[in-house]
Amino acid sequence: MRIAIVSDIHANLPAFDAVVADWGQIDALWCLGDVVGYGPDPVACVDRLRDLEAVCIAGNHDWAAIGRLDLAEFSGAAAEAVRWTARQLTPSARAYLEGLPDRHLEGQFTLAHGSPRAPIWEYVLDRRSAEENFAAFSTATCFIGHTHRPIAYAMRSDPATGRPTVTVEPPVYREVAIDQGRHLINVGSVGQPRDGDPTARYVILDTERQTYLRRRVVYDITDTQQRMRQSGLPDVLQYRLAVGR
Numbered sequence: 001m002r003i004a005i006v007s008d009i010h011a012n013l014p015a016f017d018a019v020v021a022d023w024g025q026i027d028a029l030w031c032l033g034d035v036v037g038y039g040p041d042p043v044a045c046v047d048r049l050r051d052l053e054a055v056c057i058a059g060n061h062d063w064a065a066i067g068r069l070d071l072a073e074f075s076g077a078a079a080e081a082v083r084w085t086a087r088q089l090t091p092s093a094r095a096y097l098e099g100l101p102d103r104h105l106e107g108q109f110t111l112a113h114g115s116p117r118a119p120i121w122e123y124v125l126d127r128r129s130a131e132e133n134f135a136a137f138s139t140a141t142c143f144i145g146h147t148h149r150p151i152a153y154a155m156r157s158d159p160a161t162g163r164p165t166v167t168v169e170p171p172v173y174r175e176v177a178i179d180q181g182r183h184l185i186n187v188g189s190v191g192q193p194r195d196g197d198p199t200a201r202y203v204i205l206d207t208e209r210q211t212y213l214r215r216r217v218v219y220d221i222t223d224t225q226q227r228m229r230q231s232g233l234p235d236v237l238q239y240r241l242a243v244g245r
């Protein structure tokens with residue numbers, strides 16, 4: 001099976017459509033949450049995921065938009081965007097977000113938004129938190145998002161001591177094998193990258209070959225920015241799309 005894995009679309013329809021156009025033939029689509037929030041097209045992004053029959057889990061912005069999280073946890077611009085998003089949701093888009101689970105087991109793979117240990121909120125930002133999270137899932141591989149930064153952590157046994165050791169694996173844009181050891185893979189963000197590269201990011205998983213491939217996709221950022229301006233979303237959110245921060 002060839003599976004596209006996306007995360008943190010954040011209501012950025014031009015970015016999501018560019019990714020859909022990029023992936024070619026796929027057998028399934030998995031989405032790791034934060035479908036909405038920040039961006040100008042929350043309902044269209046929900047509709048697109050539904051049309052594509054995505055397997056989808058919830059992120060913190062999805063829960064905030066349906067009133068399941070306290071806005072005190074969000075920064076000023078993020079909270080403002082959450083309130084704007086909540087006002088846009090149609091009953092059917094709201095029902096879709098309400099039905100999303102907070103983590104999901106898909107065959108041999110665990111899917112979580114932030115981390116397998118605390119799926120809605122935890123940011124896995126370093127080797128130590130990755131190490132602790134390997135104990136929180138039972139499959140060989142887990143896919144996450146939430147930080148908007150593509151990175152991977154691999155657990156393999158040290159040839160000298162036989163003890164499991166976790167290494168940090170910076171993103172590469174070619175096929176990576178996952179047939180040895182265990183892997184915690186952050187797929188990056190479609191709609192609001194924060195690693196200094198503004199292109200939309202996602203992953204193609206090949207379950208037969210036991211590999212994953214990261215993809216970078218150029219999209220029309222000015223299109224999204226213009227839609228945000230028309231919607232009255234905070235300026236700072238428009239600017240950051242251009243710099244990927």
Ligand code: ZN
Nearest residue numbers: 008034059146
């Ligand atoms: Zn997010």
